[in-house]
Amino acid sequence: MDSKKLARLCRELADNKKAEDILILDVRAISSVTDYFVIASGSSEPHLRAIADELTNQLRKEHALSPRAQDGTVQAGWVVLDFFDVIVHIMRTEVRKRYDLESLWGDAPRVRAVRHRSQVKV
8 A cells, every 4th residue: 555545544544533633744755754644633542542543453454554663652642653654643632732743844745635425515
C-alpha cells in the first residue's frame, strides 16, 4: 500500500472512533524521516486508547500492517504510531495546542479528504 493511501486509511480509521480535527500533512519535501503525518485529537484517555486501538487492530487485521514503533502514552496525552512512511499522532486537545505540530510543520501541504460517492449528497 502506498504511503498516501495508508495516511488516508489512518484518517478514516481515526474518524471511525470520532477523532477530532483529523489532519494529514505531506512532509515528503521537508522530512527524510517519513512521508506523511496524520494528526488527530481525542477528548480523554479512553478516547485516545480507542483511536489508537482502532488503527492498530484494523490495519493488522485488514492489511497485515503493524506499527514498527509506538511511543507516548494515553496518560501523557500523546500517542505516536510509526508506520514508517506514515506517522500518526493521537493527542489530547490541550496537548495538541501546546505542541502545535501544524505550525511547526507549517510548510507541509495538507492532504484533503476524499469523499466517496456514497457520502456525496445529490
